[in-house]
Amino acid sequence: MLASKNKATNLYQAERKTLFSFLLLYSFFSIVLLAISGYLYYSLQKELMLEGQVNKLQEDSYRLISKLRYLHEHFEEDQTYPRFSTFRSAIYDSNKNLIFTTLNEENVNLDKTIYTINDNIHYVRLLESYYLGAMYVVIEVKDDGQWFNYMKKEVVIYGIVLFVLLLLVGYYLFRMMLSPMRNSLSLLDRFIKDTTHELNTPISAILTNIEMIDIERLDPLLQKKIRRIDIASRTISNLYKDLTYAALGNRVESKDEDIDMYLLLKERIEFFKVISGAKNINCIMDLKKGVHLQIDRTKITRIIDNLLSNAIKYNKRSSFIKVTLRDTYFEVEDGGIGINEEALSDIFRRYSRFNKSEGGFGLGLNIVKAIADEYDLHIEFSSKLGKGTKVRISWGK
């Protein structure tokens, strides 16, 4: 299985989340803006349509008024309200009481001159002489809705085009805002790659030469100095391996093999004993024999080394480290400084560190997480500030 390449320069999960939130908010405001624009366009089109109808409706009202005038003057002989084939009408007195109506739509707004209501257009005209007591004359014609269908099509097409354009602009803006951060990450990544390449030879030389020294034959003062060099070298070695993994390791294909977890854990604890000894930390081992795991040796070693390294680095002097191995998990527990709850969510992020006073690049747990994800290993992280931290890696439940 190949792990994803060049993770540092790709979008992080948090970055993707931010992009998603940004685009969601941006889309929401874009839609609101487009909806307002659409509504304004609709109002304008409606107004234009009504303006186009006014002349015709005015003529209709003249025809009606003329008939009303006749009826008013001959009311004793004729009480038949005038009706027309092209429009319907109603008359109201000055108190807005209905005198007579042939309208389809009962709801009439006498305060507006022209408006649409339920597929009807109403035109209201005030009379100077109140024939039959009518102060308001209402003319009603059917609104065929052609203008609305045409406008709807326009709004939908232009709305979608504008929305897509706004989204593209939003995405471009987001990328532009993030580019300084991405450049910094890329620079750091390149630096790590260059550094790891140059570190390999001197670290190997130091470690080999220290192993070749027969410490017991040296005087105590020199023994102490050599041990310090040994501790420093092993720390650098661990850091070097992390950097190598971060920079190159995730491009190398995994070579899974049968790993005896008992032997590997014991070997790595022995490796770190020199460093833990310097802090007078007691290493407790509760390892069950015969636990095997099919995994890449380098990668499981990176997990163990990083957990042990952290357990030592963030431990108190004269405290303890307990390593437990069972059939389905192993765990590393320490009696160290612990981490507060707020920081727990960030522990697997690359370049994040629990404690700035301790050295390191903040790569360790990011590497642990990447390898665990690759092999479907489950990480349980529990910590109490001032009391210690426990990390359990479990598999195959």
Next chain:
Amino acid sequence: MGKIGRIVLLVFIAVQLYAKTEKTDIYTENCLQCHNQMSLTMQKIFMRYLLKYSSEVSVKQALYDFLKDPNYFTSALRKDQIARYGLKNKTTLTDEQLRKAIDIYWEKYKVFGKLK
């Protein structure tokens, strides 16, 4: 029908007749008596008021104002009509009687419910 039955029927008819006479009397006795002798009909006068005042409230108030104080300004008739028919004297009716007479007049000639 017994004696009591006949008395009750007579009283009922008498009450109905009295009510009807009372309703029309004020308007008929005080308005129609003179207007019936004029060529300008009550309907025409009503339509003049309707043309000028539109609503029931306004028409009734205009009629009341004119009858209380008949002059060129309170009348809804044209000047030539006033010149021809003259202005009437102030009403001698009480406010209540006057309003009653106007109500009868409105009910008789109103447009509401008459259009078809």
